[in-house]
Amino acid sequence: MKLSKTSEYALRILIYMAKKPADLYTAKYLIEQLHVSDKYLRRLMTELSKAGFIKSTQGRDGGYTFAKPINEISLYDIIDSVESMDKLNDCVLGFNECSCTNPCAMHDEWLVIRQKLNKIFHETKLSDLDFEHVLRY
Amino acid sequence: MKLSKTSEYALRILIYMAKKPADLYTAKYLIEQLHVSDKYLRRLMTELSKAGFIKSTQGRDGGYTFAKPINEISLYDIIDSVESMDKLNDCVLGFNECSCTNPCAMHDEWLVIRQKLNKIFHETKLSDLDFEHVLRY
DNA sequence: AATAAATACTACTTATTTGTAGCATATTAA
DNA sequence: TTAATATGCTACAAATAAGTAGTATTTATT
Numbered sequence: 001m002k003l004s005k006t007s008e009y010a011l012r013i014l015i016y017m018a019k020k021p022a023d024l025y026t027a028k029y030l031i032e033q034l035h036v037s038d039k040y041l042r043r044l045m046t047e048l049s050k051a052g053f054i055k056s057t058q059g060r061d062g063g064y065t066f067a068k069p070i071n072e073i074s075l076y077d078i079i080d081s082v083e084s085m086d087k088l089n090d091c092v093l094g095f096n097e098c099s100c101t102n103p104c105a106m107h108d109e110w111l112v113i114r115q116k117l118n119k120i121f122h123e124t125k126l127s128d129l130d131f132e133h134v135l136r137y
Numbered sequence: 138m139k140l141s142k143t144s145e146y147a148l149r150i151l152i153y154m155a156k157k158p159a160d161l162y163t164a165k166y167l168i169e170q171l172h173v174s175d176k177y178l179r180r181l182m183t184e185l186s187k188a189g190f191i192k193s194t195q196g197r198d199g200g201y202t203f204a205k206p207i208n209e210i211s212l213y214d215i216i217d218s219v220e221s222m223d224k225l226n227d228c229v230l231g232f233n234e235c236s237c238t239n240p241c242a243m244h245d246e247w248l249v250i251r252q253k254l255n256k257i258f259h260e261t262k263l264s265d266l267d268f269e270h271v272l273r274y
Numbered sequence: 275a276a277t278a279a280a281t282a283c284t285a286c287t288t289a290t291t292t293g294t295a296g297c298a299t300a301t302t303a304a
Numbered sequence: 305t306t307a308a309t310a311t312g313c314t315a316c317a318a319a320t321a322a323g324t325a326g327t328a329t330t331t332a333t334t
Contacts, residue, residue, distance in 0.1 A: 001140055001216070001254075002224045005322065008231040015230070015242050026280070039324055046282065059331025062280045075243075079138070087139045093152070094145040105152045105266040106212075113257055117138075120250055129242040142292065163310070176294055183312065196301025199310040 007079045009036050009044055014053060014078055018126040021070045026063040044082070051081035069127075076121035085121070088114055144216045146173050146181055151190060151215055155263040158207045161200040181219070188218035206264075213258035222258070225251055 003011075012034050017025055027042050036044075045064055049056050055067040066073075079085055091098035092110040100107070140148075149171050154162055164179050173181075182201055186193050192204040203210075216222055228235035229247040237244070 001138070001144075001220070001222070002227065003138055003229060005231070007138075008229070011243070012230050028280085037323060039326095040322075042281070043283090049281095056281060057331085058281045058329075060277095060279045061332060062330080064281090083138070085138070090139065092140060092145070093149050094142070103267075105268060106148070106261075108267070109257060109261055113254060116253055117250060120246060124243075124246055130240075130245070131242060165310085174293060177292075179311070180313090186311095193311060194301085195299075195311045197309045198302060199300080201311090 003079065004083045006044065006082045009034075009041070010048060010078050010082050011075065012036070013041070013044070014048070014073070014126060015129060017054075017064070017066065018070045018129065019131045021066050021126075024057075024063040024065050029063075047082060048078075051077075053078065053081070071125045071127040073126045074122050075124045075126075076118070079121065088117060140216065141220045143181065143219045146171075146178070147185060147215050147219050148212065149173070150178070150181070151185070151210070151263060152266060154191070154201070154203065155207045155266065156268045158203050158263075161194075161202050163200040166200075184219060185215075188214075190215065190218070208262045208264035210263045211259050212261045212263075213255070215263075216258065225254060 013030060013036070016030070016034060017023070027038075027045060030036070030045075031038055031041055034041075045054065045056065048054050049064070049067075052067055053073055054064045056062065056064050076085055091104055092106050093104045095104050098104045098107060100111075150167055150173070153167070153171060154160070164175075164182060167173070167182075168175055168178055171178075182191065182193065185191050186201070186204075189204055190210055191201045193199065193201050213222055228241055229243050230241045232241050235241045235244060237248075
């Protein structure tokens with residue numbers, strides 16, 4: 001009942017960048033600021049580039065910037081790009097056959113929770129966050 | 138953003154038993170009904186016994202029954218006994234220092250979600266579930 | 275053209291979770 | 305008291321997630 005480390009890092013990085021969304025950030029700088037390990041961050045940045053959130057420029061004076069406006073990037077999209085958000089909608093008891101017409105004993109309770117989770121994660125965009133106190137390492 | 142397999146199994150088993158809470162269930166029977174592997178289920182049952190939800194009687198004609206009324210067993214308690222529910226209250230970005238006075242950028246959004254999750258898991262007791270359609274393998 | 279400073283890729287290592295095997299222990303009934 | 309039928313324990317195996325190492329590639333500056 002927790003996000004994966006990879007999702008945590010992805011959120012941390014993009015939220016940090018969203019504070020000044022027009023800037024160019026080098027991996028080296030983000031590693032220092034956010035205390036995510038070198039190779040892990042770099043690999044993750046490549047994933048986030050492929051997912052279309054950021055774009056990288058290689059070579060000297062290179063780095064990463066947003067590839068689209070931060071009010072178009074939801075927390076749902078970010079998490080979904082590194083761990084499937086679909087699993088949130090799986091049966092909480094692990095039954096594959098579970099559905100509204102053939103529900104498990106917890107189906108209705110879980111439906112309420114997951115709808116709220118989906119709603120908040122979908123509706124919260126990077127631009128909605130409070131950057132006054134962006135906690136960082 | 139999903140319960141562990143172990144939590145799923147723990148819930149499956151106890152919810153299944155809660156349908157007829159006075160009965161004695163053998164491991165063999167539960168394994169057949171719920172398709173949880175032999176040794177894994179047995180180990181889990183021992184944990185659930187130690188946590189005080191069920192009690193076991195060894196030897197011939199042995200098995201497991203509830204150790205207390207099922208309206209005193211919440212889903213929170215069950216999940217917490219096999220994977221720490223505390224982690225639900227950890228910072229969603231993984232910052233140890235995150236708190237209401239020193240919040241991360243997602244602190245407020247996440248607080249709303251986790252309070253709802255905590256509430257539902259705490260308030261839902263085994264006796265509250267709908268046993269008309271207990272889906273099983 | 276050489277160098278410096280950046281990202282990209284592939285393979286490997288470690289840690290955690292999940293699942294399995296085999297033997298030990300307990301209890302009832304004939 | 306022996307056989308049958310239960311649970312309990314310890315150690316191992318497999319799968320997945322997390323983290324690390326080293327090298328290749330790209331590009332602006334000189």
